[in-house]
Amino acid sequence: MLKREARPWVLVRGAGDLATGVIVRLYRCGFRVIATECADPSAIRRRAALCEAVWQGTSQVEGVRCRRVCDAAQAAAVSRAGEVPLIVDERAACIGTLRPAAVVDAILAKRNLGTDRSLAQITIGVGPGFTAGVEVDAVVETMRGHHLGRVIRQGAAIPDTGVPGAIAGYTVERVIHAPAAGRMCFVKDETGAAVDIGAIVRAGQTIARIGETPVSATINGVLRGLIREGYPVSAGLKIADIDPRPEQAAYCDTISDKARAIGGSVVEALLELSREKGIELL
Numbered sequence: 001m002l003k004r005e006a007r008p009w010v011l012v013r014g015a016g017d018l019a020t021g022v023i024v025r026l027y028r029c030g031f032r033v034i035a036t037e038c039a040d041p042s043a044i045r046r047r048a049a050l051c052e053a054v055w056q057g058t059s060q061v062e063g064v065r066c067r068r069v070c071d072a073a074q075a076a077a078v079s080r081a082g083e084v085p086l087i088v089d090e091r092a093a094c095i096g097t098l099r100p101a102a103v104v105d106a107i108l109a110k111r112n113l114g115t116d117r118s119l120a121q122i123t124i125g126v127g128p129g130f131t132a133g134v135e136v137d138a139v140v141e142t143m144r145g146h147h148l149g150r151v152i153r154q155g156a157a158i159p160d161t162g163v164p165g166a167i168a169g170y171t172v173e174r175v176i177h178a179p180a181a182g183r184m185c186f187v188k189d190e191t192g193a194a195v196d197i198g199a200i201v202r203a204g205q206t207i208a209r210i211g212e213t214p215v216s217a218t219i220n221g222v223l224r225g226l227i228r229e230g231y232p233v234s235a236g237l238k239i240a241d242i243d244p245r246p247e248q249a250a251y252c253d254t255i256s257d258k259a260r261a262i263g264g265s266v267v268e269a270l271l272e273l274s275r276e277k278g279i280e281l282l
Helices: 017-028 050-056 072-080 246-251 257-277
Strands: 009-013 032-037 058-061 064-069 084-088 102-105 122-126 138-140 175-177 182-185 206-210 213-216 221-226 238-243
Touching: 009 017, 017 032, 017 050, 017 064, 017 122, 017 257, 032 050, 032 072, 050 058, 050 064, 050 084, 064 072, 072 084, 102 257, 122 257, 138 257, 206 221, 206 238, 221 246
Parallel strands: 009 032, 009 102, 032 084, 064 084, 102 122, 122 138
Antiparallel strands: 058 064, 175 238, 182 206, 206 213, 221 238
8 A cells, every 4th residue: 555645636526515425435445635625615514514624724524634725735744644635726726736646526516517537537526417438437326215326437427306305205395595695693592592503493493594584494303404604695595404303413413324325436436447547546
């Protein structure tokens, strides 16, 4: 196995909750991983998303620490220290300097935001918006169900339906979108406790405000995700996620089953492609 500093970079575009499942899997398997993000990430599952390092400087999920850096030199130092470097670089312009052996697009934008096979020797697209054999070498399926995590070598993932995957019979009801534009404001419940991720909420309860506009819970359950306080939201932006299973309150700061499955599939695709192309990643 190569020493850490001698291993080529595996660059992951995106560091939201699903991308975090990819980053953590890669890190734990020994890959030299670096992430890129936009300047104002809007992750709602903040406690399970390494992109919080954009706002706070550092973040940690399941024992893996991520640190915001400014350039390749800082990234190398952070990686040597055993952390995952993150660069605010929405267009991934740093690829020209870092020259990663592999690029994984895990932005989950449901469309391709500029990833193609010219970026690295190995390219992987996560979810819809990519065609394996055209823009990327492989695509990982993200749709819940039998094919979740399937590595596609020719063709595309299932197109986005616009309907969230069903959990305990709920689909669109469990995702809350902003009823207005404005600054996100947190609120307290009737006991005076702050309503935040992990809180048990009931349908109709005010869980936040956008300016003076209240945001109400749509179903009973666990507030699994809530966009950060003060975020300037636009009308219609996804701002919260309620899980109808009360036992899920214990898991709000951990990687989801879906993200973990996708992360494992990215590892599979990387190992398969690196063997085929004769590229040493580990």
